[in-house]
Amino acid sequence: QGHCGSCWAFGAVESLSDRFCVHFNV
8 A cells, every 4th residue: 555655646746746847937
């Protein structure tokens, strides 16, 4: 289960990173 949580966290971080790049036009 811990591994599954890690995968979810990784996906969430990647999604946030994408939004940040678009928001700040990086």
